[in-house]
Amino acid sequence: MLNKFKQHLKNDFSFLKNKSIFLAVSGGLDSMVMLHLFQQLEYDIAILHCNFQLRGKESDGDTDFVIDYAEQFNIAWVIGHFDTKAFAKDNKLSTQVAARELRYDWFLEQLEEKEFDFVATAHHADDDLETFIINLSRGTGIEGLVGIPETNEAIIRPLLPFSRIEIEDYAKQNNLKWREDSSNASDNYLRNKIRHHVVPQLKELSPTFLQSFIKTQDYLSQANSMMEDAAMIAYMNIATHNGDEIHFDIEAMKNIPRLEGYLHFWFKKYGFTAWKDILELLDAQTGKKVNSASHLLLKNRKVLVLSKIKIKKALEKVYSIKKDQENLKIPLNITFCNIGYITNSNNNIIFVDAEKLNYPLEIRKKREGDVFHPSGMNGKKKLSKYFKDEKYSLLEKEEQWLLISNNEIVWVIGKRADQRFLANEKTINTLKIELK
Template sequence: MLKEFKHHIKTNFPLLLQRPFLVACSGGVDSVILVHLCAQLNLDFSIAHCNFKLRDSASDADEESVRNLALQLNKKIYVTNFDTSGYVSKNKVSIQMAARELRYAWFAKLIEENNLCTLLTGHQADDNLETFLINLSRGTGVDGLLGIPSKTASLSRPLLPFTRAQILDYAKLNNIIWREDKSNQETKYLRNRIRHNIVPELKELHPTFLQNFSNTQTYLQETNILAKDYIRLLKKELFISKKGITEISVQKLLSYTPLKTYLYALFSDYGFTEWQDVANLLTAMSGKQVLSRTHRLVKNRENLLLQELKEPNSDVYLINKEQDILDHPIHINLKEVADIEKPEVTTIFVDKSKLKFPLVLRKREEGDVFYPFGQHGKKKLSKFYKDIKLSVVAKEEQWLLCSGSAIVWVVGIRADNRFKVDDETSKILKIKLLK
């Protein structure tokens, strides 16, 4: 196994041969063997152990065992204790989720503080099969069937090609001591029920079941790479980015079959999960939207608009009479001038005496009206937005410069007639939007 592991590291994890890294060690057989294999290859690593204080003296014995292992191998060790039960109560999560969140946050901190290249965990082939079955039982897409990735940006799992049987044989052959967590035998946990009741039956079906499963996952991963390449090309064709908003043609989306499969492939990376809602959005009225935790999809006439969710901003910004520049949230320059220059969409000229200071920069409010420059009479702002075909998202992002409750400028789009320069004007104020 050591020879295979050495070849595997050289071929697939060459960075481990060049830079120091961290190994997570619980004291169980998988992580202990991982530590021993890395030590046998003279790799530069430290050990990290989490004591979750969930099994009384057994948890402390695990900690002592890992400390002794580090001492035996002359390796630096990091140990931390967690109030896992307190975290569960405070955050309303399961014990398993609490332990996961606590340990990975701590591992990330260790890696950053000590300039380590990655974290190694002891996940192996049987873990991969168990994860596959868990995902299958809960319902999943292709990503869930791919199992545990061997590498991510912050994690490496070099034991995935090796079975639990291989690891146990190596441990026994080399007289390596490890700790057994008795909770791993309790079938009240889904993973343990699969491990003890289902996986043995599957292995009975065929003597090389686990290897066949591993090969199948490799084929799935290769097929998934082809699919992702296709989706990447499709997004390049469909997704048109404009000022932080992505526009997607509804007509083009409706031409793809099976529709929900395409919607999943195109939008799952943005946190969407309710695919019927997304499909319904294609034929909904303008203004309807579907939210994920990070993004929203908005129907806007013939398109969907994809936008990252931002913190709500209800702030109002004031510009005093003596102020000549506003830096945030947009850049506006104010300057008295003698004459009107050639008009630009980013610049307006107003009669300063008609303004009531401080000027107010805000977003639209219900019932807003203004008197569009170059037109007669007043118009509801909502109707003006509709006439110029401003998208649903753009309406929400649009800033208004106001004098009291009166709109002076739909910034960057249209000024208000009431503040225009005329024959009676004595002071001309130039207001420019700086991009």
């Protein structure tokens, strides 16, 4: 497997030479094999490990295992600890989705902070097959069937051509040790059900099923590329750019067979998903429109006009809050109360350590470069990235108020507190802040 891996990197990841690479290492079989393979080759590597605090002592044992291995071989490492359950609850996400968001956000933060070039994850061919089946069961388009991408900006997946059996054989041949995740044995998760019950049946039908699947995905990827090319050719024949607008010739659109499929390629990057609404717009009266979170598609006689939604920005207003002030009426109805205890917080109530606040506090809108430390998450996040992750529309971004102390965000009001200011059991002076 080492020779095959080396050749794979040479053929498909030649850009990694002389680059610094973080390896996402959980301590499990797949990531430990990936780590060992990279150790045999001349790459600049370090380890990223996520402790999601979901399995108690088992999670901490994984962390200790990874650290011990890294120190044994003198490999630099960074550990991230996450309150995954709190993050999932606050954002109304499943535990798995919450862990995924926390993981990839943290990866990108570490790339920026440590000035590394790439993060490698240990996804392999069996993972790809499971993802294919999940997407197929959800009625995805062809994009959901072409597989996990080998490269997605700074995230790379160099083990995708290798099967779980190949990886396990390599580990045994090289006497590697790894940690077993007890949650992988549970059928509570859809992926595990597919892994334990569906995939074995498929492999039993044909011993070469996985290899055939990889070939099929390659064909699907080629077909998807051909459709993108066809959509681009058609786009060039029907669309004209007019300043900040794009005009689509309606009659020319109507002459395209299976037009709905083309709409997906043309408008998905502008946030549109209502393809039938766009089709109906072709025969609607002038002035009818369909909009996404960021763009507007307007029927204007014989053309559809695509433009970015423009929001008029008023002069920024900043509202001050003095020390011991008990309430604020404008721009929001907010109360401030010193109490000696902490009860359950929610989106509209937070409890902060009053000693950490610098007065006067301010309430204002977003500014370029704003960052904060979201509650339930280690580390900081750009406010713009938070808005993107929360799927804010342009209007929502402009309307969101922030509570500020000494130019630092205390609260994305009504949404998320900053971890640094929250009160805890050691807090002496607790301030309850409530959005009425």
